[in-house]
Amino acid sequence: MRVTTAFNKMLGLVGVSVATVAFTPEGIVLGLRRRRAKHRCPCGWRTWAIYDRSVRRWRHLDLGASRCFLEAEIARIHCRSCGRVRTEEVPWARPGSRHSRDFQDVVAWLAQRVDKTTITKLLRVSWEAVAKIVIDVVAEAIDDARLNDLYRIGVDEVSYRKGHSYLTLVYDIAGGTVEYIADDRKQASLDPYFESFSPEERDTIRAVVMDMWEPYVNSVKAHLNHAEEKIVFDKFHIVKHMGEALDTVRKSEHRQLRAEGIDTLTGSKYLWLYAEKNLPGKHKSTFAVLKALNLKTARAWATKESLSCCGATGDWPGRPSSTSSASSGPRTRACNRSSTSPT
């Protein structure tokens, strides 16, 4: 069997065949030859005419210990539908990507299951590449009818690189699907999400659940009518902020008491931070005495407790009829699609 035939069988790419195989210091480079067909614009328009052409390389899934690249000629065409020169679409890669579709699908599949550091090490790609791939794959999976049933959305930030970099995520709460991902956590990260909809479409959004993060609040206010009524700060974050506020009150009161020679609050830090129902039995009597004292800390604690018992999740701004079952947290629609195992 010829080596090119072997690679053709192994890769199983559609519409192309492997014409050359080169073993280079960077890895195995497979030169692709495409079957004769019209050049296709990403918008769907097709033509035989070429504006210009060049050779491009795409990172593909590793072959054993070697990196693998696909190399092919790619044309730019003057698309009459788009009214401008665009790079043609190829079957093995998404438009604009320097990674093959198979490679991207594996990254997106892994991104659902392991942390990004693991992906960068396993697949030998950069952080930036992983972030871009997830964005590309999700963008492809999102269809234009996505707002038809979108009443409640959640906005959240995810940190990576030990909290030095962020992504902004918008998800559909009822469907449990990620609808949008962007770099960073600025107002400019969220704005394009709302701007991809018409004002009428935006009016169908009834609630936006989020952390108390000013850039997100500003973005919602800039794009939704009656934004104040639609923003819901989620319970998890409120309780977290309350916990921090409580600790600040305790520290300051402790300092004050110590100055008067009273050490009632010494060693009590963690007792106040427990939710009352989770307080270990051995601390219960000590804590009962503490909270009965006339302390600012005890009043701050009572406020925190009253918040954590009444969930923000119970009283949504009205969603018409059927509340489709809450799924077990956000999943990307993209990864439901590419549920093929990478093994």
Ligand SMILES: [Zn+2]
């Ligand atoms: Zn076009």
